[in-house]
Every structure is written in structure tokens, then in C-alpha cells.
Amino acid sequence: MxxxxxxxxxxxxxxxxxxxxxxxxxxxxxxxxxxxxxxxxxxxxxxxxxxxxxxxxxxxxxxxxxxxxxxxxxxxxxxxxxxxxxxxxxxxxxxxxxxxxxxxxxxxxxxxxxxxxxxxxxxxxxxxxxxxxxxxxxxLTDALTGVANRRAFDERLMAEWRRCGRSGLPVALLLVDVDHFKLYNDFYGHPAGDNTLIQVASALRRAAGRTQDLVARYGGEEFAILLPQLDARGAVGVARRLILELERMAIPHAASPTAPYLTASMGISGMIPGEHTIPADLVQVADARLYQAKADGRNRYRAGAGAD
Missing domain, CATH: 3.40.50.2300 (Response regulator)
Structure with missing residues (x-):
């Protein structure tokens, strides 16, 4: 054996x-x-x-x-x-x-x-x-996409925050929002929308790649990728791979004002856990940068100074 x-x-x-x-x-x-x-x-x-x-x-x-x-x-x-x-x-x-x-x-x-x-x-x-x-x-699994659900994400974030904090290692996070997904559902129908979310989840898995990375459905058409032992600059590489994956898949989105195919916007944060930070800080920064990516025209990521 x-x-x-x-x-x-x-x-x-x-x-x-x-x-x-x-x-x-x-x-x-x-x-x-x-x-x-x-x-x-x-x-x-x-x-x-x-x-x-x-x-x-x-x-x-x-x-x-x-x-x-x-x-x-x-x-x-x-x-x-x-x-x-x-x-x-x-x-x-x-x-x-x-x-x-x-x-x-x-x-x-x-x-x-x-x-x-x-x-x-x-x-x-x-x-x-x-x-x-x-x-x-x-x-702990999202029934539609097969990736982790919000509960699993919250548990894993806390565990990795403690583990990386003990070792002085960073934790990075991508928050990913499928662009104009309501318009997609309205145009193609909800069954098509569900199938597309499954494909997006698979693309996120491929973009992340490492066994320790966690892909989770954060809510609706929003996903999260938790990247232990990686900083924001490293997470940018994951974001770039995801953009290329969506380009390669070229899922038609005729109702999108951003592109003729399905795209996503991303916010990135990275921190070394310390006594003056909590896991919610990591999420809050990524969420603010996701909002900025949308405001800047979507189909892009925002990671802050020095990481972009």
C-alpha cells in the first residue's frame, strides 16, 4: 500500500x-x-x-x-x-x-x-x-455552487486570523461581485443565472489554486476568496487570473453596459493580524475597495496603494 x-x-x-x-x-x-x-x-x-x-x-x-x-x-x-x-x-x-x-x-x-x-x-x-x-x-457548503457558504467563511476567517497571527503571517481577502447580475437574471432567466453562478464559482477555484485558499459564496452574486499566508500584492495575482478566466469563458451578457460577456469587480485587502486589528477589519477594507472598483467602471480590481 x-x-x-x-x-x-x-x-x-x-x-x-x-x-x-x-x-x-x-x-x-x-x-x-x-x-x-x-x-x-x-x-x-x-x-x-x-x-x-x-x-x-x-x-x-x-x-x-x-x-x-x-x-x-x-x-x-x-x-x-x-x-x-x-x-x-x-x-x-x-x-x-x-x-x-x-x-x-x-x-x-x-x-x-x-x-x-x-x-x-x-x-x-x-x-x-x-x-x-x-x-x-x-x-458548511453552498447548495447551489458547491463552494463554502457564509458560515464556513466566517469560521475559517477566524481560524486563519488566529493561526497567521501566531506566526506573524499575512491574510489576504478578495471580495468578488458579479457585474450587473440582476440584469443578467432579468434577460436570461433565473435558471441560467444559477448555472452561471456555478461557472463563476469554478472560475474562482481555478484562479485561487492553492489547497489552503477558501472560495466561498458570500451572498447572492457576491463571492469571497480567503488567502492565508498571502499579502495584498499576492492577492492581486489571483484577481488578474480571475479576470483572464472570465474573459476566456466569455459567458454572454447582452444586457451588461460594461462588456458583452460576464465580468466581475473585486476589492482586495491584506493584513498581518495583530492586537489592534480584528477579522472584520480585513472584510471592511476589501468591501470599501470593491465599492471603489464598481465606481471606477467595474470589470476590475482595487487593492490600495502599492499593491495595484
């Missing part, structure tokens, strides 16, 4: 201060899953935030940050809060199990471990997580 197949079967993070225990769990899981490991809590946090494991097998008793402190840290960060945790520990009393489950663990396995039991418990938790993720995706 290839490494990519193992990742599809689930990425497991094993956290234990004893290398021998990690070897035992690795041997039990390596044929079906991609297995990562950490010997202490801080390293486990770093891996959880950057490698996004599907499940964590966690020892309760470790020097420094123990399992209970680690699971609390995982639950306070939006990017790790939904990762299920199985405690794998030498503690075995009912009180220990109750404490682990009360702390938020999904399951509890006592050492010494039985390999078959570990594999079965892991499969169960991965199945539950995938079912939960599928339901969550339905809640």
Missing part, C-alpha cells in the same frame, strides 16, 4: 514519552494508516496544527505537559478541536477512564495494548469522524 493510500486510510498521531510504546503502536497500525509520532506535548501540538491528523493516540502520564493538559490545548484551538483523541495509558482504574472521557477523549485503552483491539478502536473512531465531517461539510 502506498504512502498516499495510507494517508487516505487515516493519519494517526501517536503521543508517548516512551519510544518503545510508540514502536508497538506503529507496528499495530502501519499496514493501514500513516503514523506520525511525538515524544512530548509541545511537539504533539505543533504536529497537530501543521499535519492535521485524523486521530490522536495519547498517553496520559508524560513529563511536562501531560495528556490532560495536551487535550485541553487541542480543544481550545479551532484547527485542532475536532481531532478525536484516544487515551492509551498504563492507568486502568474506572476513575482514570472516567477522567479521560470527561476531559474529552473519545475512547480509552489500557496498556499493555492488544494490537487487534487498537486497530478496531482506531477504525471505529475514524468512521465516526468521517461521518461527522461529512455532515459538517453539508452544513
Amino acid at each position: 502506498s504512502w498516499s493510500d495510507l494517508a487516505l486510510n487515516g493519519r494517526i498521531l501517536v503521543v508517548d514519552d516512551a519510544m518503545e510504546n510508540i514502536r508497538i503502536l506503529h507496528a499495530a497500525l502501519q499496514d493501514e494508516h500513516e503514523v506520525l509520532f511525538a515524544l512530548d506535548g509541545p511537539r504533539a501540538l505543533e504536529i497537530a496544527r501543521t499535519q492535521h491528523p485524523d486521530l490522536i493516540l495519547l498517553d496520559a502520564v508524560m513529563p511536562g505537559m501531560d495528556g490532560y493538559a495536551l487535550i485541553k490545548e487541542l480543544q481550545t484551538a479551532s484547527e485542532t478541536a475536532d481531532i478525536p483523541v484516544i487515551f492509551v495509558t498504563a492507568l486502568s482504574s474506572p476513575e482514570d477512564e472516567t477522567r479521560a472521557l470527561g476531559a474529552g477523549a473519545a475512547d480509552f485503552i489500557s496498556k499493555p495494548v492488544n494490537a487487534a483491539v487498537v486497530r478496531a478502536r482506531v477504525r471505529t473512531q475514524l468512521t465516526v469522524k468521517r461521518q461527522r465531517d461529512a455532515l459538517r461539510a453539508l452544513v
Whole structure:
């Protein structure tokens, strides 16, 4: 089985201060899953935030940050809060199990471990997580276009704002408005309008390109592209690609006073999150520049001094 197949079967993070225990769990899981490991809590946090494991097998008793402190840290960060945790520990009393489950663990396995039991418990938790993720995706997806909806955008903006703020990295945003869309619906009909929004969403995906970029339907004919770790100058490149995509698609818009094909106006903002800024500031600046792009004649972007 290839490494990519193992990742599809689930990425497991094993956290234990004893290398021998990690070897035992690795041997039990390596044929079906991609297995990562950490010997202490801080390293486990770093891996959880950057490698996004599907499940964590966690020892309760470790020097420094123990399992209970680690699971609390995982639950306070939006990017790790939904990762299920199985405690794998030498503690075995009912009180220990109750404490682990009360702390938020999904399951509890006592050492010494039985390999078959570990594999079965892991499969169960991965199945539950995938079912939960599928339901969550339905809640956070725009039913028409298939991109993220406004709720998903708001959640992701907050998460990326915190994550980039910790690292001192920028976050950029494009607000995109389809030009004269009411006229388009009036001329071609609402079914055609719906189909066009689907095509525009696909064009936005192609223009963004990176796996970490989020395309969302912001409302009606307005979309947003969230660009973590990119500044306004970098976002301009995305805007230019989108303009070229719409030119290439050349969706007829006979009712538009701007162009014979469908166009869009864009406002761009980029910030490094800091103590004196909030996510709403990023949106407010992009919205003001979108308004300026429309006032300047549409079918263009505005990004502010130094970025255009």
C-alpha cells in the first residue's frame, strides 16, 4: 500500500514519552494508516496544527505537559478541536477512564495494548469522524455552487486570523461581485443565472489554486476568496487570473453596459493580524475597495496603494 493510500486510510498521531510504546503502536497500525509520532506535548501540538491528523493516540502520564493538559490545548484551538483523541495509558482504574472521557477523549485503552483491539478502536473512531465531517461539510457548503457558504467563511476567517497571527503571517481577502447580475437574471432567466453562478464559482477555484485558499459564496452574486499566508500584492495575482478566466469563458451578457460577456469587480485587502486589528477589519477594507472598483467602471480590481 502506498504512502498516499495510507494517508487516505487515516493519519494517526501517536503521543508517548516512551519510544518503545510508540514502536508497538506503529507496528499495530502501519499496514493501514500513516503514523506520525511525538515524544512530548509541545511537539504533539505543533504536529497537530501543521499535519492535521485524523486521530490522536495519547498517553496520559508524560513529563511536562501531560495528556490532560495536551487535550485541553487541542480543544481550545479551532484547527485542532475536532481531532478525536484516544487515551492509551498504563492507568486502568474506572476513575482514570472516567477522567479521560470527561476531559474529552473519545475512547480509552489500557496498556499493555492488544494490537487487534487498537486497530478496531482506531477504525471505529475514524468512521465516526468521517461521518461527522461529512455532515459538517453539508452544513458548511453552498447548495447551489458547491463552494463554502457564509458560515464556513466566517469560521475559517477566524481560524486563519488566529493561526497567521501566531506566526506573524499575512491574510489576504478578495471580495468578488458579479457585474450587473440582476440584469443578467432579468434577460436570461433565473435558471441560467444559477448555472452561471456555478461557472463563476469554478472560475474562482481555478484562479485561487492553492489547497489552503477558501472560495466561498458570500451572498447572492457576491463571492469571497480567503488567502492565508498571502499579502495584498499576492492577492492581486489571483484577481488578474480571475479576470483572464472570465474573459476566456466569455459567458454572454447582452444586457451588461460594461462588456458583452460576464465580468466581475473585486476589492482586495491584506493584513498581518495583530492586537489592534480584528477579522472584520480585513472584510471592511476589501468591501470599501470593491465599492471603489464598481465606481471606477467595474470589470476590475482595487487593492490600495502599492499593491495595484
